[in-house]
Amino acid sequence: MEAGIVGLPNVGKSTLFNALTAAGIASENYPFCTIEPNVGAVPVPDSRLATIQKYIQTQKVIPAVLQLVDIAGIVRGASEGEGLGNKFLSHIRNVDAIVHVVRCFEDDDITHVDGSVDPIRDIETIDTELMLADLESVTNSLDKARRTARSGDKDAKRRVELLEVCKTVLDDGNPVRSLNPEDPTLRKEINGLQLLTSKRVLYVANIEEDDLEGTGQHVQRVRERATQEGGEVVPVCARLEAELAELDAEDQQEMLESVGLAEPALAVLARAAYKLLGLESYFTAGEKEIRAWTIPIxxxxxxxxxxxxxxxxxxxxxxxxxxxxxxxxxxxxxxxxxxxxxxxxxxxxxxxxxxxxxxxxxx
Missing domain, CATH: 3.10.20.30 (Beta-grasp domain)
Incomplete structure (x- = not known):
């Protein structure tokens, strides 16, 4: 299962990805395109592993792992081919969920592509591009499905019904995930269409070092937006996390204490992304290893x-x-x-x- 990290250029997306994957697990090339984003395996922190190890002596402890894909920054007009265009969008189509990094810090030395910091405008820019791409995809698929359905094909008729529902939502300016059907079968059918805006989203508010709890106005606006969508927000200072990732355990703990954090914010982010994907862990324990295994809830x-x-x-x-x-x-x-x-x-x-x-x- 994979989560794709997306965001506008210069929001700290790659800094965040590099910090997340600095745990010694090397990134690798993504195999399905020419312009290849980075893929990293990120350990999911779980205190229960240490608890088990206290009572069962073992040679090694292996945590659960989340796979993250660092996708190139999107720009306005991507749905029409601007920037990486369709290549960028195809990368998103292949992940299971989206981690959307939103800039919530001011810094005159880091230029914003739109000239000012406005996290809601940034969110809407990306949402709009994804919805426009989905609308084009749904429209094209509808024409084909309708032709097949005329022959009486039941699967094609069902596909037409689903696509028409999705088109109505997109025409109204809403992402497909806003449908949020309670019926798991219907949810699976909609997810099977592989639409960009059907994927669940975790917002990461990239904050300043003097607001590590994310109490600033920019973060509050992102929280309000996420609440409306039934989503979550994790505030992270990507610059600080990048520094922490380069330290050994003792120095890292000292730095965390100096800034008033119990653990790196990336640990919170990894667990939140794991939950977003609908995953949980079970354990096996023996003399050779204690290991967390990832399964769907x-x-x-x-x-x-x-x-x-x-x-x-x-x-x-x-x-x-x-x-x-x-x-x-x-x-x-x-x-x-x-x-x-x-x-x-x-x-x-x-x-x-x-x-x-x-x-x-x-x-």
Whole structure:
């Protein structure tokens, strides 16, 4: 699962990406286009890993990982080919969610493409370009779907219905995600159209170092906008985070304390993006490693096992499950088992965030 970082030029987008990916996990080229954005694997901080390690000695600890794509800055007119144009838009089409970096700091040395700092105008610029691109895509797809539907093709008829709903929303000047259908089947069908504005958005307010809590007027305006959309805002000082990312653990902690932060804001951002994508973690723990595995919220036990290896899902028999809090209470897996707290779950079990599991399988 991937989230794409977008924003206007000079908003701090690449600084943020570089800070996020400075954890020693190298970025790589994105394979599907000529002008290639950077892709980075970002560890998702999770204090439960350290808790498990306290009671189960292991050789290494592996956190969950979020994949981020640094997409070139969009400009007004991108939907008509300005800047990277269609190449930029195709990059967005291939990610699962959008992290939208919005400039909320004043700096005369960093020129804004529109001459002044106005985060709502910036958001609307990008939203407009994405909606115009979607409208063109929907219009073209409708013509083709209608021709196919005339033959009585049921799938084509359903596609026409969906596209017409999306076109109405876009014609009214709203992104497709504003539909927000409660029916999961309908939501999946709409997402299947791969429209740019159907993707969920997390706003990152790039702030000044003297406003690390994001109380300034610019950030408040972004929060109001996000609330209207049912979204979230994470305030981040990209410049400060870039400096923190270059320090070792001891110096980093000292710097965090000096500015009044409990942890890097990037940790909050990584967790928020993980949540935005509808993901959660479960754990496996043993002598070789303690590891967080990424699964979609609502995954069953066999599906979770399949993330480790397809054979685990194919030959799934049962899962032995306990909670991290139970490990804290009983202090060992053996004690959990002896207390009768080790749950045995079958194929219909829906995984819970933070489950610690052993899978039994046979192929």
């Amino acid at each position: 609502g995954a069953t036990a066999p599906q979770a096992a399949g993330v480790i290896h397809t054979d685990f899902e194919r030959g799934f028999i049962r899962a032995e499950v306990y909670a991290v809090d139970e490990l804290v209470q009983y202090e060992s897996e053996k004690a959990i088992r002896e207390a009768g707290k080790l749950r045995v779950e079958g194929k219909d079990y829906v995984m819970q965030d933070g489950d610690v599991c052993h899978f039994l399988f046979n192929v």
